[in-house]
Amino acid sequence: MTCRIGALVLAACLPVAAQGQQGAPLSAIDWLEQALTQPIGPAAPPRQTMPQSLPEPSAQTDMPAEAESGQITSRPLTKSTLDSTGLFAAARIGLPHDVWGGSTLDNVIAAIARQTPDMVPAAQRLLLRLLLAEFAPPQLNADDMVGQLLAARLDKLIEIGALEQATQLLETASGQTAALNARAFDIALLLGEEDRACTRLQGQLFAENGEAARIFCFARQGEWQSAYAALGAARALGGLDHSEADLLARFLEEEDGTPSLAPPQDLTPMGWRILEALGEPVGTGTLPVAFAHADLRGTSGWRAQIDAAERLTRTGVMQPGRLMGIYTHRRAAASGGVWDRVRAVQALDDALDQGDTTAISAALIRAWPLFEQIELDSAFARIVAERIAPHNLTGTAVMLQWTVLLLAEERLDRAAQIAPDTATSRLAMALALGDSLPTVSVGSIGPVIAAAFAEPALPQPQSLWLRNDERGRLVLDALAQIAGATQGDMLAAERGLATLLALGLTQDARQIALELLLLDRRG
Known part of the structure; x- marks a missing residue:
């Protein structure tokens, strides 16, 4: 048998592309918070026309305190x-x-x-x-x-x-x-x-x-x-x-000729890399989303890069602008599925470049449902909001333009100008602008939002956690409750929003409520 010398030569990490918003200069912290949601991978060029065991803790200065269980507990002083x-x-x-x-x-x-x-x-x-x-x-x-x-x-x-x-x-x-x-x-x-x-x-x-x-x-x-x-x-x-x-x-x-091995049932990153080196790569589409980064190294095909970028954007860890860069890498040569989204984005991009409001309206109407189907509508909104805000669109496109601006938290003044005269619009604008909520009837989510913003007392055990200053635990519990809204649990959504408001996270609660109102994430 011969040693496999030089195996597993893989692409190195590529730099993170930080994207700052136009306007006022970013502080160091503002820049960092934007950079936090940008993944490893090259910026696409424009198209051409697990828990392990731990060691014993090191010595440190502690302050004794009583735990609920009666055990002696310690809390480190405020040091790193x-x-x-x-x-x-x-x-x-x-x-x-x-x-x-x-x-x-x-x-x-x-x-x-x-x-x-x-x-x-x-x-x-x-x-x-x-x-x-x-x-x-x-x-x-x-x-x-x-x-x-x-x-x-x-x-x-x-x-x-x-x-x-x-x-x-x-x-x-x-x-x-x-x-x-x-x-x-x-x-x-x-x-x-x-x-x-x-x-x-x-x-x-x-x-x-x-x-x-x-x-x-x-x-x-x-x-x-x-x-x-x-x-x-x-x-x-x-x-x-x-x-x-x-x-x-x-x-x-x-x-040469060694029979292939079936991939392990629980494929680890190391096992995945070894199989790739052996010429038996396992596609990332059926693996946990963390594996999707491998398709952004520049060694995978364009389709694989798009799939990976969409998965990472959907979980909220990739900036939508990075996805746009990959969508506009080149012209699509096929149709259906992902290629329809590529064509729709590029058509809207071209229309915005030309400033043709009729073409922009048609392209927006075509693109929106394609991204709504795969729950990338909010990401799509953040991609196009700034460029689409100043245009005077027509027909159905005006409603979509308004929705885009609210989801992207962009140009709320412009959103107020073009807001339709509906109960949903009045509630949405109040949430976005920080105003008192109107008394309106909006489907099944309207009463949920109204009840949460009515400052109800938190139930047990959440009220006990609040008295015990367990604010981090409360935030995590609220997020888990809000996630229940995607399964149709409206009571959980109400409790989650009420908890965020009780913690003073008002802006987060308002934007979450706005997205529950405008996005189809309920079951």
């Missing part, structure tokens, strides 16, 4: 710790630094794990900010380990595909643990940064199941004898499961 790692201050969200209050670590981690990206875009953005902000860590019981909360936040970021944001958190962290190293390794593999992943792990702690990563890195670095020896020892000691060991053996010993 692994679990307080963040990219901007809590005040940027409108929440206090001590956002977890009396919450236990287990409760916070469980609340994070319950989050889903299946919610309206404004709620997705709030969740992302909450995962990335710098907060004081929650109460720690005697058995809690430093770094567990950061690991839980990273797990959720990876789950929704926010790999660039997760990388920034890891680079900001004040220390490392075996569990954090494992997550950094997986993220780097998903972003095509194998060499950086292996370099980071040199001399660092490995997680309990990190032997596979160690063998992989030996091979990447050309240390084949060490890789063989480590694989043999791991097999003898039971350090690898059967499918993982077979995949690594195939990677190290491949010969």
Whole structure:
């Protein structure tokens, strides 16, 4: 058998393209908050006409406090710790630094794990900010380990595909643990940064199941004898499961004509990269959304890039402008599905360039339902709102123009000028402009919004959490409730909005309510 020398040569990480809005200069924090939602990948050129075991916590100064369970607990002083790692201050969200209050670590981690990206875009953005902000860590019981909360936040970021944001958190962290190293390794593999992943792990702690990563890195670095020896020892000691060991053996010993192996049922980033190196790539379309980043490296076809960008935009981790850059990369040569969206976007782009209001109206009417069908209507609105605002459109297009401006939170003065005279419009404009809500009857969501903004008392246990200053837990619970609206649970949506209002997150609550009103996300 011959060694597979030079295997797995993959594309390196490509720079993040930051997009600032036109107008006033951005502060450093404003720029960072925009950059947080931009994924790894090249800006498309214009077209031509997982939890691991953790080490014991390091010594630190603590303040004793009584936990609800009666156990002795501790809370670190306000200094930088692994679990307080963040990219901007809590005040940027409108929440206090001590956002977890009396919450236990287990409760916070469980609340994070319950989050889903299946919610309206404004709620997705709030969740992302909450995962990335710098907060004081929650109460720690005697058995809690430093770094567990950061690991839980990273797990959720990876789950929704926010790999660039997760990388920034890891680079900001004040220390490392075996569990954090494992997550950094997986993220780097998903972003095509194998060499950086292996370099980071040199001399660092490995997680309990990190032997596979160690063998992989030996091979990447050309240390084949060490890789063989480590694989043999791991097999003898039971350090690898059967499918993982077979995949690594195939990677190290491949010969021409070697039968293909079926992909493992739970395909890891490392397993996915190995199969790609063996010439047996697994398409990312059926894999978790984090794998979609691989199709943005410039080595995949245009269709794969579009699919990946749409998935990442839908979960709220990619700036819509990046999606537009990929849509306009070249002219579509086919029809149906994704190609209809490409043609519709390009037709609207051309009409806006020409300033032809009749063509703009026709293109907007054609494009909107195509993006509405795949729940990218809000992203589409953010792509076109600024350019479409000044035009005097006709017919049905005026209603769509108004909807676009509200969803994009762009030119609300112009939206007020062209607002239709309907009950939905009056409620929507009040939400957008911060006015008192009118008494109107608007389908099933109108009464829900009205009830939430009537300042009702929070039920148990939410009212108890508020008294206990567990504001972070309340936000997470509210987001989980609002996500229930996508399954038709209007009572949950009402409670979630009421909770955000009780916490003072009024602007977030108004935009979420507006999107529940205007977008079809209810069942």
